[in-house]
Amino acid sequence: MPERDLRTYFELFNEIGILEQLSRALFEARLPPGVLVSHFSILNHLVRVGDGRTPLELATAFQVPKTTLSHTLALVEKRGWIEMRPNPADKRSKQVWLTDAGRSFRDAAIESLLPELDRLAGGFPERDLPELIERLSAIRRYMDAARDGEAQPTLRN
Amino acid sequence: MPERDLRTYFELFNEIGILEQLSRALFEARLPPGVLVSHFSILNHLVRVGDGRTPLELATAFQVPKTTLSHTLALVEKRGWIEMRPNPADKRSKQVWLTDAGRSFRDAAIESLLPELDRLAGGFPERDLPELIERLSAIRRYMDAARDGEAQPTLRN
């Protein structure tokens, strides 16, 4: 694998980073004050994969430290969008369940974004969007699966 | 534009968000303690578009509040990777210039990531990577250009 191709991968992630910044700022501007994309993402993930997940499963899914997730869950629970229940399979653990209010808010949040997406899609129709998503998703799934790999040389040394 | 397509755009940004999380965690784990992707991104951007940019230009490029950028620049300057000089064209303003150490660190940071990218590229060869990047870049450029748009209904109301 020539180094040139590796640098191309690097460019891909650079582009992804910028797009994430742009889309997050766009989305967050439409959410109620104090509600962040990280909060919404909890709800959206639970709708997509089903609720009853443990905090650790969520932290792993988002590749976020579990202490960060702990904090986020507390805020989302305070809004009444999720419920934390004991995990019957493990007394150390918990389960995160969506409330009706949580599902409603998630749907409303998506609705509120549609006009913005409409503006984007209207001014910049992208063909084969599902194919683009699938390619990104495949990369994501591979990285997800390969995450448990061993140490590599780093600048930390 | 049917709503179904808009939701597909939503999925695109959702996928991008997850990929950003994954890649950022991966990259940051290889940087020296206290050095974040946001710091590296300053250096990388200056190399790519040329240094001498003003802080505001950088804040706009990253779609980040200028106060956030102010803080980041101070940290990067403290590391000796950039120099802040007065902007001869505007006494309110400044210019950000790379130092040799800044360029070196940027190169080294990319080098340190290559093994990881190699692992990715080796296990998951992606054909037409430049084409994928170009499609993302086109979306990004359009969003960038369309950013000055007017207000839309939001959940804030």
Next chain:
DNA sequence: TGCATATAATACGATATCGTACTAAATGGA
């Protein structure tokens, strides 16, 4: 069974990021 180790979640402190308010300089119209 008993105990060393591993794991889930949280408490706590550090800091990156963000929003509001402020200062200094630039701009533009009367």
Next chain:
DNA sequence: TCCATTTAGTACGATATCGTATTATATGCA
């Protein structure tokens, strides 16, 4: 020219995120 308005950058406070340490429970092996 003068002054109202706009703009570039920063100070300051709030909070989201992150790393380390702690507690409670689970796991696995002698």
